[in-house]
Amino acid sequence: MHILTAEERSYYLDKYPIDDFFSFEIDPFLEICKFDKGEWIFQEGSFPDRLYYMIEGKAKLYMTHKNGKVSLIDYLEAPRFMGEIELLNEARYTKGIQTVTETICFSITQSCKEKLLTDVLFLRKLCVFLGEKAFKMTSKYTQNQAFPLENRLAAFIQFSSDQGIYKEKHTEICEYLGVSYRHLLYVLAQFCEEKILEKRKNGYHIMDEKRLSELAQEIL
Incomplete structure (x- = not known):
């Protein structure tokens, strides 16, 4: 992973506006990063300190079972949050997420966690996303x-x-x-x-x- 330059940052913020996700100024807590193809966004069992919002790219979500077997749970595609469950849940050890293509993400540090968890605008956006996520999993099964x-x-x-x-x-x-x-x-x-x-x-x-x-x- 590497952080994009100021010029690249301006380009992606113009292309994918994110300010209207929040009722507070998010810019001081925001970086824009690029993951190469095959790179891990989250290692399974890690303790994430960031919330990601994928704006370009694709990734795979993995989980290791108690017997050691590793399962592919889902394919993730932009636009989407990653690390949102860990943000909401005190048990924050995550599943593994590995990129399938070059992937661009907004990266939000959890130093603003309290602001996020009391921001009605952000929480409403997150609820809509979680509802769509649940619907997608149900659709896949059917x-x-x-x-x-x-x-x-x-x-x-x-x-x-x-x-x-x-x-x-x-x-x-x-x-x-x-x-x-x-x-x-x-x-x-x-x-x-x-x-x-x-x-x-x-x-x-x-x-x-x-x-x-x-x-x-x-x-x-």
């Missing part, structure tokens, strides 16, 4: 029950690909989508046969974005 893998995988590839290349770990995606390894490989092979994807050394390249979108749109 989609897993209602739609075939072809549609769900197409939507997932569209979301998780970076610069037209999809290269997520099969084992993680099987668990995330609730399918067998064999079924996932079958559908990927089917997409390649239909020239939607092409398998190369560095991942699956999207060859027919229109057809992939048509499949994905079935569940949107």
